[in-house]
Every structure is written in C-alpha cells, then in structure tokens.
Amino acid sequence: MQFDLIKGNAVIGQSGGPTAVINQSLVGVVNALRGADAITGILGARNGVRGMIEERFVDLAAVSPETLERVAITPSAALGSSRDKPDKAYCEQIFEVFERNNVRYFFYIGGNDSSDTCRIINELSDDVGYELRCFHIPKTIDNDLVCNDHTPGYPSAARFVAKAFMGDNLDNASLPGIKIDIVMGRHAGFLTAAAALARQHEGDGPHLIYCPERAFDPTKFVADIDRMYTEHGRCLVAVSEGIANAEGESIAAMMASSAEKDAHGNVQLSGSGALGDFLANLVKIELTPKGGNPPRVRADTFGYLQRCFPDASDVDQAEARAAGAKAAEVAMSGDKDGSIAIERVSSEPYKSEMKLIKLTDVAAKTKHMPEEFISECGTDVTDAFIEYAKPLVGELPMVAML
Numbered sequence: 001m002q003f004d005l006i007k008g009n010a011v012i013g014q015s016g017g018p019t020a021v022i023n024q025s026l027v028g029v030v031n032a033l034r035g036a037d038a039i040t041g042i043l044g045a046r047n048g049v050r051g052m053i054e055e056r057f058v059d060l061a062a063v064s065p066e067t068l069e070r071v072a073i074t075p076s077a078a079l080g081s082s083r084d085k086p087d088k089a090y091c092e093q094i095f096e097v098f099e100r101n102n103v104r105y106f107f108y109i110g111g112n113d114s115s116d117t118c119r120i121i122n123e124l125s126d127d128v129g130y131e132l133r134c135f136h137i138p139k140t141i142d143n144d145l146v147c148n149d150h151t152p153g154y155p156s157a158a159r160f161v162a163k164a165f166m167g168d169n170l171d172n173a174s175l176p177g178i179k180i181d182i183v184m185g186r187h188a189g190f191l192t193a194a195a196a197l198a199r200q201h202e203g204d205g206p207h208l209i210y211c212p213e214r215a216f217d218p219t220k221f222v223a224d225i226d227r228m229y230t231e232h233g234r235c236l237v238a239v240s241e242g243i244a245n246a247e248g249e250s251i252a253a254m255m256a257s258s259a260e261k262d263a264h265g266n267v268q269l270s271g272s273g274a275l276g277d278f279l280a281n282l283v284k285i286e287l288t289p290k291g292g293n294p295p296r297v298r299a300d301t302f303g304y305l306q307r308c309f310p311d312a313s314d315v316d317q318a319e320a321r322a323a324g325a326k327a328a329e330v331a332m333s334g335d336k337d338g339s340i341a342i343e344r345v346s347s348e349p350y351k352s353e354m355k356l357i358k359l360t361d362v363a364a365k366t367k368h369m370p371e372e373f374i375s376e377c378g379t380d381v382t383d384a385f386i387e388y389a390k391p392l393v394g395e396l397p398m399v400a401m402l
Contacts, residue, residue: 005038005332006131008104011052012060013045014077015110015117017141017304019153020312021320025109025137026079027072028324030060036332039105048082048108049117053093055101072321075308086117091124098132105133107327111140111151112364115339119363122337135327136339136359139320141307143190146367147357149344150190152320155313155392157184157306158194161238162393164302165198169205169236170399176234177296178225178283181206182276184306185240189213189369191306193381194389195238201401205236212242213369214378216251221279222286224379229287229295241275241301251275273301313394319352326354339363350391 012029014022026044033039044058045051058079063071071078086094097103108118115136122134138145141157161183172179183192189211196209207228210216228235244250255274276299288294323340330338338356345351373385 005334006104007038007040008102009041009043010039010105010107011043011045011057011098011101011103012079012107013048013052013109014079014081014139015048015108015114016081016083016139017111018075018077018081018308019139019141020075020156020308020310021152021316022076022109022139023074023078024072024317024320025139025152025324027068028321028326029107029137029328030063030068030324031065032325032328033105033332034061036328038332040102043101043103044079047080048084048110049086049090049094050082050084051080052097053090055097057101073312073317075310075312085113086120088120088124091121094121095125095128095130099130104131105135105331107135107137107324107331109137109139109324111138111142112145112362112366114139115145115359115362116364118339119359122359133331133335134337134359135331136362137323137327138340138342138362141191142185142188144186144188144367145341145362146365147339147341147361148367149342149352150392151342152316152323153307154190155316155319155394156309156311157191158197158389159311159313159316159393159396160306160309161191161194161302162197162396163311165195165206165236165238166200166397166399168300169198172205172234172236175296177298178229178235178237178280178287179205180237180239180276180279180283180297180299182239182241182273182299182301182303184302185212186242187212187366187368188242189240189374190389192238192240193369193373193385194393196381196386197389197393197396200399203232205234206238207232207235208379209238209381210240210243210379211369211374212240212244213374215246216243217246218282222283225283226287239275239279243275251278273299276301313392315350315392315394322354326356330356347387347391
C-alpha cells in the first residue's frame with residue numbers, strides 16, 4: 001500500500017544515560033532515512049530536547065558514511081544527552097522550533113523517561129494539529145522497558161559486569177576476604193544478576209546476589225555473608241544499587257545524606273559510594289568477634305563505568321542498529337508513532353526480531369526481573385536467567401585455576 005508521506009526534516013535525539021551501543025541506533029536511523037523521498041534533511045539534536053529548543057542541530061546527512069561507521073562503534077552518546085523532562089510549556093517551545101525548521105519526523109533514543117517524553121510530544125502534536133511522526137527507540141542498561149525481551153545497551157553492560165566479577169573473583173580468591181560490589185539497577189535486577197555469568201569453577205563468586213525485586217534485610221544480609229565466608233573462606237557479593245527494605249524505602253537513598261535528584265525525580269544512586277560504605281561497615285561491625293580482629297571487608301561501586309565500556313556485545317551492536325533502522329522503516333511506511341521493541345524468537349540459536357508497539361504501552365512503565373529468574377532463597381539467580389542472558393553477552397574469557 002502506498003502512503004502519502006508529508007515532506008520535511010527529521011530530528012534525531014539521544015536521551016538519558018549513554019551506553020556502549022546507543023550510537024549504533026543513531027546510525028541505524030540515519031542510514032535508513034538517507035535517500036527517502038519524504039526526508040528533506042536529517043538533523044541531530046545536541047543534548048536531546050535541550051538542543052531542540054536551543055536549535056543546536058548537526059547536519060547528519062552531510063556526515064560521510066565512513067565517519068558514521070566509526071561513530072557507530074564508539075561508546076557514549078555522540079550527539080550528547082539530556083535529563084530534561086519536558087512539560088507542556090517546554091514542548092510548545094519544541095514545536096515552535098520544529099515549525100520553523102519544518103520538522104515532521106522525530107526519533108528519540110532512550111529509556112523509560114525518554115519514551116514518556118516522546119509520548120508527551122506526540123500527544124501535544126495531535127492536540128495542536130501539527131503533523132509530526134514520533135518514534136521511540138529503546139535504550140537502557142537497566143533492561144527495564146516493558147514489552148521488550150531486553151533493551152539495547154543491556155547486553156554490553158551485562159558483559160562488563162560479568163567480566164568485572166570474573167576479575168574480582170580472582171582477586172578475592174588470591175587475598176581472601178569479604179568483597180561487596182554495587183551494581184546499577186534502580187528498580188530491576190537484570191544487571192546485577194549478570195554477575196552470575198562470571199562463575200566458571202566450583203566455589204567461584206559471586207557467592208551472593210541481591211536484586212531490588214526482593215526486600216532487603218540487613219540482618220539476613222550479614223547472616224548470609226557469615227555463612228558463605230565460613231563455607232568458602234571468603235565471600236564476593238553483588239548488590240543492586242536499588243535494593244529497598246520491606247517498606248519499599250531505598251537503602252542507598254537513605255544512606256546518602258545529600259541525595260541529589262534529576263529532573264525526573266530520580267535519586268542519583270550511582271553518584272555515591274554511600275551504599276557500599278554502609279554495607280561494608282555493617283558487615284565489619286557485626287562479624288567482628290568480641291575482643292578479636294575485624295574481617296577484611298571492602299566495597300566498590302561500579303557506577304557509570306558500566307555504561308560505556310568499549311567492549312560491546314556483538315548481539316547488542318547488531319540489535320541497536322536494527323532498532324534504529326526499524327524506526328525509520330516504519331516511519332517511511334506510513335506509521336505515525338510508536339516504540340520499537342525487541343522480541344526473542346529463539347535462544348538456541350539466538351534470534352530476535354524488531355516490532356512496533358504503542359508509545360502508551362511502554363512510556364513511564366518499568367519491567368522487573370521475573371520470579372523464575374530469582375532463586376527461592378532470594379540471594380542468587382536461576383538457570384533460567386543464565387540461559388536468558390548468556391547469548392546476549394557473548395563469549396567470555398576462560399580462566400584457569402591451580
């Protein structure tokens with residue numbers, strides 16, 4: 001079926017935390033739009049919606065294919081990102097800019113908050129009768145977008161976490177002690193769970209994994225570590241930054257005395273080592289025998305290191321590119337709005353497909369780790385999670401033990 005597409009410029013923006021593959025999505029959109037009759041120009045917005053209202057655009061159509069391919073394999077957001085949360089007044093400024101520049105196609109690459117921004121802009125364009133086609137392209141290392149098997153950015157970040165724990169496990173085995181690593185994941189434990197992929201030999205850590213889907217009990221936490229330390233003579237622990245008590249209160253936010261918040265109201269959990277320091281101090285105090293010496297306890301907060309490490313998963317790169325290309329494809333086929341989602345077709349061999357879903361299906365919603373991925377005791381993951389995550393991260397280094 002032929003559609004009469006309105007002619008105009010396309011604007012592409014990147015939003016939220018950068019990833020190792022977000023530029024693949026950017027290049028996927030650009031390449032798929034090049035040569036399209038309806039597209040009169042391809043503009044990249046510097047720093048997301050902020051760059052739109054300030055009219056800071058990059059002429060992406062003028063960038064050589066060779067440069068674009070180098071950008072595609074470069075981590076972080078090449079256009080710069082934004083944490084702004086547009087309200088109606090903000091969006092009205094965007095429309096003024098879009099009208100002046102004849103922007104008719106809008107592609108926004110981001111996570112939960114970014115999909116909601118795309119929804120707001122889309123609905124406002126309908127309200128004022130401005131023909132604008134809006135497409136959200138998924139991106140988040142937290143892997144917490146509903147309707148997606150997983151999201152671009154997650155496989156590469158999970159690969160980093162797995163390799164980091166491989167190294168930390170070897171370190172912990174060489175100089176036995178108690179080591180606590182804090183991993184990103186505000187509401188979903190997918191990234192923390194990826195630490196389990198580090199295990200290759202019996203007794204390998206992490207020996208305990210704590211995800212935000214289960215209520216965190218400090219007393220039980222200490223008892224769990226004491227048990228593992230007794231069994232292995234050491235203990236490596238993976239803890240999600242988003243762990244919360246039975247009342248739903250974030251432990252990290254409670255520990256951060258001056259908890260900074262972004263424009264979306266999210267406490268900056270990864271900008272502080274408060275959670276790791278609190279847990280390490282708690283364990284040291286509780287496990288120090290009366291009149292004896294405290295155990296060797298250390299904590300690290302991985303923080304932003306997880307987002308853009310230059311060792312992207314092959315699957316992640318291919319799917320991020322495909323998600324961008326799919327958004328451009330559906331826009332050019334006549335669809336007016338939507339979000340791209342990844343659907344797993346099979347695990348062995350691994351295969352996925354891109355599908356179009358409604359913006360309202362994904363905007364401002366959060367996916368959590370399913371129950372079948374978390375062990376009954378709540379301190380580990382199941383084989384089902386390993387089978388889910390393994391094909392995403394790719395082959396990991398093999399290590400030997402004497």
